[in-house]
Amino acid sequence: MKIVVVGGGAAGLGAAGAAQGANPTAEIVVYTEFADVAYSPCGIPFVHGKEIDSFDKLFLATKEQYVKSGIDVHYETTVEAIDTEAKTLQVQGEGTVSYDRLIIATGWLYADPGVAGTDLDGLYRVKDIRRAMEWDKVLETTKKAVIVESGFIAMEMTTALRHRDIDVTLVDPGPWPMSDVADPEIVEPVRQSWEDLNVDMQWGNKVTAFKGSGSGSLTHVETDQGDVQADLAIIGTHKVPNNPLAKAAGIKLGSTGGIIVDSHMRTSANDVFAAGDCTEIPHGVSNVPLQGLSGSHAYAQGKTAGVNAGGGQRGYNPVYVPWGMLAGEWMLGGVSFGETTAAALGLDFVTGTANGITRARYYPGTKTITVKLLAEPTSRRLIGAQMVGGEGIKERADFLGMMTRTGITVDEIATMENVYSPAIGALNEPIAVAAQNLVSKL
């Protein structure tokens, strides 16, 4: 049995490892266009921001470890075509290569800004570690940067560039930071902390062109509200699935452009699986297909695809998408929808909000936290959450993700028990108080 994986990110390597685990005698081959695998691209903004002192720290495993584990990684090798009937690939420099099972994990790209000048020098799409190492040297002499749209990585880069003392203008068509996922009052402390960092924020504005000098270097960015001088632009547009290969092979794509997969990560083609950001996954609350989730999702999907490709049986559930990040001086997070998105989708919901603290009021290091919950009034089930605070956001988002997925009512959450111990938790858990406030409105 020969299992081939296209893509060396979290989904691809998760798949390769799981396929090997499920089928230890199988031949496992991974193709990647890049020079490296097994590093954490999510760490790149923090190296740029100097929170992490070296790109080397982002590597999780060495190439030798993969050789030793028996997974055959072909670096800097592009897969040019898939023939799902013949079960072969056209591989750059290798010709025709056969497979028994194929796993597509080709990931994502930044959406094309769709304006003139995107081929200029000075446009940085944060993604590949080798490019990041080169860009980090550019940042040494960068004076003025424009951040184009406030996606997750772009938000981290906004803070990172200010830590590098680079002037930053953030241009976003939305009315507030991350307006597609976060409610305005939740993200307000983040906006405020960027204001404190002297970020020039231009909400409701749109880039119309990138303009350069005769030598092809970026000099300024044209926007609806005028020109912004800049020698660097961070492209922070949303993720789009990287699927020219799957599309050309006739594999069925969905409305997002992601590969449609079933609960076992099988595509429309026989013996072809897919995982990670190149797929689309149904959202558990709305059943709307989602694309462009987290590295954790990609890894879990990869493992599912790998187990099944190896001959095992594993299902993958609809997603409820607990999320979280460091943003400005805050941690921001949530589950599924905020109020803005839920209203836009026409969902019926009631909200409950609580402001709390993470440890006893008098204990050193205690941080504030705001929790906002959304529930569907008939079923009284949680359908979303939004949070901002100084610690414990990730763990609470995981918790609320499970509450949403398992259909626990807000009545149940309102009476949850919570740990109280001055150094680690406050008398009142803000999740419980938010649920109590929500219940009182139902």
Added chain:
Amino acid sequence: MKIVVVGGGAAGLGAAGAAQGANPTAEIVVYTEFADVAYSPCGIPFVHGKEIDSFDKLFLATKEQYVKSGIDVHYETTVEAIDTEAKTLQVQGEGTVSYDRLIIATGWLYADPGVAGTDLDGLYRVKDIRRAMEWDKVLETTKKAVIVESGFIAMEMTTALRHRDIDVTLVDPGPWPMSDVADPEIVEPVRQSWEDLNVDMQWGNKVTAFKGSGSGSLTHVETDQGDVQADLAIIGTHKVPNNPLAKAAGIKLGSTGGIIVDSHMRTSANDVFAAGDCTEIPHGVSNVPLQGLSGSHAYAQGKTAGVNAGGGQRGYNPVYVPWGMLAGEWMLGGVSFGETTAAALGLDFVTGTANGITRARYYPGTKTITVKLLAEPTSRRLIGAQMVGGEGIKERADFLGMMTRTGITVDEIATMENVYSPAIGALNEPIAVAAQNLVSKL
């Protein structure tokens, strides 16, 4: 309507506030033996340990605030008897006082060590803030202390005294720290951190007498394994309910000595409610009555009793007891049972453990964390958890508490989604990995 509360701790004041909320025209009277209310006794060890710089910080509200809110607190006033037929109290200095509804919130005491010499000077039972202020001065000149048993507060005091550079011998009859709630491998890092702090730990040892000088001051502690010189002994025995008053009034007590209450915190006597550490509450998994829970439990029970005494309707559920604390250099926590307790109770269970990290491996400040889960093999439901780590223990204990209470299976937990973002969460959530390991053994 006159609602009287006996006790000014978390349960008593929670009850008074909730009764007023439910019945704004009611007369609310609180009796307390102590000179203060509305402070956090749980913070005392951390003031002794100098993490918090003043006892004043532990006060949550001033006496004036209670006067203003219309809650009539009688300080340093002992309630001597209850007549549940006549609905009256005998109050020191006030004579016979009537009530329409009574809430008993008389709290807990440290169990009597049951040996000679407990009346000597130099035995400190950490509880009351005025006494703590006096004892804090004593600590300035204390050279050598014995900690008698490793209860929650005693564990915090162990660390606090070492921070004050006081020699500490810990004498506990159990085989390892907190052996009644924590499994040995979970608590081992805590034991190790105390070893690093040069705490002399004597497990499997028992105090047999406190011995003093002619002037009545403690000089040494006799134990099964010999004498320990000490000028201070911290009594860290388990909590017992403080119920002479309820018992004398003929109110029904349970097997733990706690007042038996129904789901609305009603006692066996008409119009008499009880809340907090003087009560016993059924455990959700085993149905065994529990006594001596946390301040958070006491407060929630107080609010329930107060709402119902005020004429409202609120239920209180069986408890699953998520718990957590700072212990040595670690955070320790769990839910319901560890393996040791579950085995002692004869429960059928399977365990799954995972060692993980709290942020990306390369991100500054990332901490290790160990999660151990116990599930009942037929229902595949979680029945307990144990954790030790550097951050995120409280939030995970709350999460696992809800998982246990709502009967979510370990299969569901094994496939939980988790937030991955380098600064706040790792790719793999250790709760999920522990559940996966558990499922693989089922």
